[in-house]
Amino acid sequence: MNQEKDQEIGQAVMKALGRVIEPDFKKDLVTLKMIENLGVKDGHVTFTVILTTPACPLKEEIKKACMEALAPIEGIRSVDIQMTARTTGGGAKEGKAEIEGVRNVIAVSSGKGGVGKSTTAVNLAIALTELGAKVGILDSDVYGPNIPMMLGIKGLPKQVNNRWFPPKAYEIPVMSMAFMAPPGAPLIWRGPMLHGIITQFVRDVEWGELDYLVVDMPPGTGDAQLSLAQLVPVTGAIIVTTPQEVALSDSRRGLAMFQKVNVPILGIVENMSSFHCPHCNHETPIFSQGGGEKAAAELKVPFLGRIPIDLSIRQAGDEGRPIGIAQPDSPLTAAYLKIAGNIASRISILNSEFQPITLGNLA
Ligand SMILES: Nc1ncnc2c1ncn2[C@@H]1O[C@H](COP(=O)(O)OP(=O)(O)OP(=O)(O)O)[C@@H](O)[C@H]1O
Ligand SMILES: [Mg+2]
Numbered sequence: 094m095n096q097e098k099d100q101e102i103g104q105a106v107m108k109a110l111g112r113v114i115e116p117d118f119k120k121d122l123v124t125l126k127m128i129e130n131l132g133v134k135d136g137h138v139t140f141t142v143i144l145t146t147p148a149c150p151l152k153e154e155i156k157k158a159c160m161e162a163l164a165p166i167e168g169i170r171s172v173d174i175q176m177t178a179r180t181t182g183g184g185a186k187e188g189k190a191e192i193e194g195v196r197n198v199i200a201v202s203s204g205k206g207g208v209g210k211s212t213t214a215v216n217l218a219i220a221l222t223e224l225g226a227k228v229g230i231l232d233s234d235v236y237g238p239n240i241p242m243m244l245g246i247k248g249l250p251k252q253v254n255n256r257w258f259p260p261k262a263y264e265i266p267v268m269s270m271a272f273m274a275p276p277g278a279p280l281i282w283r284g285p286m287l288h289g290i291i292t293q294f295v296r297d298v299e300w301g302e303l304d305y306l307v308v309d310m311p312p313g314t315g316d317a318q319l320s321l322a323q324l325v326p327v328t329g330a331i332i333v334t335t336p337q338e339v340a341l342s343d344s345r346r347g348l349a350m351f352q353k354v355n356v357p358i359l360g361i362v363e364n365m366s367s368f369h370c371p372h373c374n375h376e377t378p379i380f381s382q383g384g385g386e387k388a389a390a391e392l393k394v395p396f397l398g399r400i401p402i403d404l405s406i407r408q409a410g411d412e413g414r415p416i417g418i419a420q421p422d423s424p425l426t427a428a429y430l431k432i433a434g435n436i437a438s439r440i441s442i443l444n445s446e447f448q449p450i451t452l453g454n455l456a
Contacts, residue, residue, distance in 0.1 A: 099133040102168050106131060106138055109162040116151055117438050118445065122159070136170035138163065145441035147178040147225035147304065150434030180226065180304040181444035183328030192295050195229070195303045197328040197440055200356065204343025206312030209364035210333050212410050213400070214309040215243045217331075218265055219417035220426070220433035226304040229259070231294055232269035233321055234311040235287055241271045245413020250298075257298045263418055266301060268294050287317055291324050305440075314350040322354045328440055329359035331397065336363050336384035344388040359439045360395035361385050362432055365402040395439065398432040401425065 111123040122128050122142065131140040142155060149155075156174055163172055182196035192198065201214040211234065218228045232240035241260075248260035249272050259266040270290070300306060308325060310318055322330075332347040348358055363385025367376045389396035400406070403425055409416040417426045 098168055099135065102136065102138065102166060103131060103133045105166045106133070106140070106163060106169075109166060110140075110159060113155070113158045113162045115155065117442055122155070130175075136168050137173070138169055138171065139173045139175070141175040141177055144176065144178040145181045145445065146437040147180065148221050148434055148437035149178065149441070150224075150431070150438060152176055178225070181441055183326065183440070183444055191326055192300065192306065194300050195306045197304065197444070198306045198308060198325055199359065199436065199440070200308045200310055200322065200325070200327045200330040200351070201333060202310040202314075202318070202330050202347050202351070203312065203333045204314060204346040208333050208335050208343075209400075210312070211239055211243060211309050212406060213331075213333050213362055213364055214307050215240060215410070215415050216400075216406075216417055216429045217433050217436065218305075218307045219263060219415045220429040221305055221307075221437065222264055223417060223421075223430065224433055224437070226437065227264075227302055229266040229300050229303045229306045230268075231306055231308045231325075232267065232271065233291060233294070233308050233325075235270045235290065235317075236311055238269045238271035240267055240309055241269050242413060243410045243415065255297060257293075259298055259300070262413075263415070266303075268298050288320060288324065291321055295325055305437075314346045319350055319354065322351060322356055327351075327356045329357045329443055331359050331436065332361045332394075333364050334361055334385050334388060335365050336367075336399075341384065341388040341391060344385075344392060348392055348394065357443055358392075358394045359436055359443075360397035361389040361392070362397050363399040366399040367401055395435070397435045397439075398428060400428050400432070 107123060110128050111121050113122045114120065115122060115125055115127065118125055127143050129141045129143055142159065144152060156176055159174055160172060163169060180196050183198065201210050203210050214230060218230050221228045230240055232238045244262035244265070244267060246260050246262045246267055250260060250268065251258045257268065259268045261267065310321065330351045332344050334344050344361060351358060385399060386396045405420065406416050406425060409419045416423060417429055420426055
């Protein structure tokens with residue numbers, strides 16, 4: 094085949110890809126500058142699709158759509174598509190410096206304590222890693238830091254030339270107050286000290302290159318939480334809630350706190366949804382049902398998904414082997430993966446120069 098024919102095919106390919114619509118952005122792949130390295134040689138077509146996150150839940154769908162779009166083009170003998178990602182970042186926010194190497198910061202928060210923030214933070218970090226992203230966790234719960242335990246971390250950060258190198262679990266670097274105090278010691282912080290330690294966690298830690306830094310927030314929406322949200326350049330926040338009726342007022346409080354400091358809400362995760370009895374197969378809505386979804390609708394933020402209440406989630410946390418590691422094929426792991434994908438999509442949209450489309454219920 095001659096060069097001219099290859100050139101013709103290349104043009105037809107670009108034209109066809111210009112009609113493939115990215116489902117989140119509702120714009121075509123060429124306009125979105127997602128196509129690179131197009132090559133045609135003797136009718137063999139190669140190109141790369143650059144996604145905005147390695148955790149893109151639409152990866153396979155987009156690849157399939159490209160294949161289908163090219164199918165009618167005459168003269169094509171083969172198509173080889175590389176799917177890669179260049180994670181877009183949230184950038185510096187209102188004077189808050191970016192954390193070196195960290196593209197996006199995700200705050201995991203809630204209106205009240207004990208709803209499963211830390212469990213959700215850990216499992217979402219594992220899920221995002223599984224989806225191909227580089228992820229770290231900052232345990233900013235200075236009063237009850239328990240992320241290291243949930244991840245089974247025994248090591249401590251190493252300090253070299255005033256830089257802290259965090260220990261890792263399942264490829265995830267973790268920084269926590271738990272490393273700074275002996276177990277069981279009460280952690281009492283006055284405002285400025287708290288400010289200082291969080292500043293250190295943000296500035297003096299070698300996180301490496303991260304697509305997402307997940308920040309487990311302390312419970313509540315008081316001053317400490319507010320100053321934390323102000324200190325860290327947060328790309329977006331997730332509100333974790335239980336399904337009860339009261340969840341709405343709790344979520345509203347969580348939401349208001351982030352709005353005060355101009356942090357976008359990525360959405361609401363409903364934790365401890367229903368209980369599926371392994372013996373009789375019956376579903377019991379222990380903490381009622383639908384509260385998270387209802388809260389999301391009323392507060393006009395996306396509903397990201399629900400996680401059932403399950404003994405193995407609690408056990409996995411206690412044993413330091415999160416469910417995504419201990420039971421990769423479990424439906425619970427699938428639920429976390431789905432939410433992680435939704436979060437990654439939301440962040441890509443937030444970071445995009447292209448205007449977001451309306452986002453509703455993502456679950
Ligand atoms: N979906 C779930 N199924 C079963 N147990 C869960 C689930 N989510 C969390 N838990 C358990 O509930 C308890 C509280 O969870 P977790 O510590 O994650 O909450 P938290 O919101 O971070 O609490 P705090 O406000 O104290 O920081 C833990 O024992 C955890 O293992
Ligand atoms: Mg917690």
